[in-house]
Amino acid sequence: MGEVKVLGMWASPFSLRVEWALKLKGVEYEFANEDLLNNNKSAELLRYNPVYKKVPVLVHGGHPVAESLVIIEYIDEVWKDGPAFLPTDPYERAQARFWARFTEDKILPGIFGVYSRAGEEQKKAAEELKENLKTFGGALKGKKLFGGETIGYVDIVAGWLAYWIPMIEEIAGVRIVEELPEIRAWFDKFLVVEAVKQCLPPREKLYDLNRKRRENLLATQGGHP
Numbered sequence: 001m002g003e004v005k006v007l008g009m010w011a012s013p014f015s016l017r018v019e020w021a022l023k024l025k026g027v028e029y030e031f032a033n034e035d036l037l038n039n040n041k042s043a044e045l046l047r048y049n050p051v052y053k054k055v056p057v058l059v060h061g062g063h064p065v066a067e068s069l070v071i072i073e074y075i076d077e078v079w080k081d082g083p084a085f086l087p088t089d090p091y092e093r094a095q096a097r098f099w100a101r102f103t104e105d106k107i108l109p110g111i112f113g114v115y116s117r118a119g120e121e122q123k124k125a126a127e128e129l130k131e132n133l134k135t136f137g138g139a140l141k142g143k144k145l146f147g148g149e150t151i152g153y154v155d156i157v158a159g160w161l162a163y164w165i166p167m168i169e170e171i172a173g174v175r176i177v178e179e180l181p182e183i184r185a186w187f188d189k190f191l192v193v194e195a196v197k198q199c200l201p202p203r204e205k206l207y208d209l210n211r212k213r214r215e216n217l218l219a220t221q222g223g224h225p
């Protein structure tokens with residue numbers, strides 16, 4: 001259907017997922033970095049995602065697709081020659097969608113809670129997050145990756161955790177995955193995949209941005225970093 005472009009942002013885990021999906025399928029694409037840090041969104045982003053005005057947007061032959069989970073399923077359906085992300089069995093597909101949604105609904109807000117708070121509130125958020133990560137680790141059912149031997153839909157959706165969590169542990173001064181060996185093993189397995197490594201943002205740059213963001217969040221909430 002034509003050219004592929006990603007309107008993304010280098011430090012966005014949502015945008016990173018879409019790049020991973022394209023790389024894994026072997027699809028060539030152009031990446032346009034949105035200047036979200038200065039709240040300077042391009043006219044293209046506003047035109048292609050008028051509802052949410054957020055990245056990522058996949059533009060395929062001039063047709064926009066928004067929302068990262070929708071985009072990943074779209075990529076899986078369009079580029080069937082590459083490795084399949086979702087299983088073929090309807091029940092297995094439903095399970096994969098369930099766990100992907102679980103990370104969005106439970107783990108993502110949990111990480112934000114730990115990252116944006118301090119003291120007792122942070123401790124409480126960290127305990128809840130650990131419980132949810134433990135539950136998520138149980139869904140691996142002894143597999144190396146959620147997709148089995150290769151990366152699947154859940155790995156693509158949740159894989160950012162492997163890069164972000166250790167960084168947030170350092171920045172926010174909390175231990176989250178220390179007692180979760182299955183999650184740590186999954187992090188290690190995921191991060192050595194070539195397509196994954198190719199798209200990761202530079203650690204120092206991301207660390208610096210996240211550290212500053214935390215300081216700002218704590219300052220606006222009246223807390224102390």
Ligand SMILES: N[C@@H](CCC(=O)N[C@@H](CS)C(=O)NCC(=O)O)C(=O)O
Nearest residue numbers: 012013014053054055056067068069
């Ligand atoms: N549910 C969306 C979330 C996308 C999202 O939150 N994108 C952020 C960047 S990490 C964004 O574009 N923020 C700009 C804004 O909120 O104005 C998805 O999965 O694609």
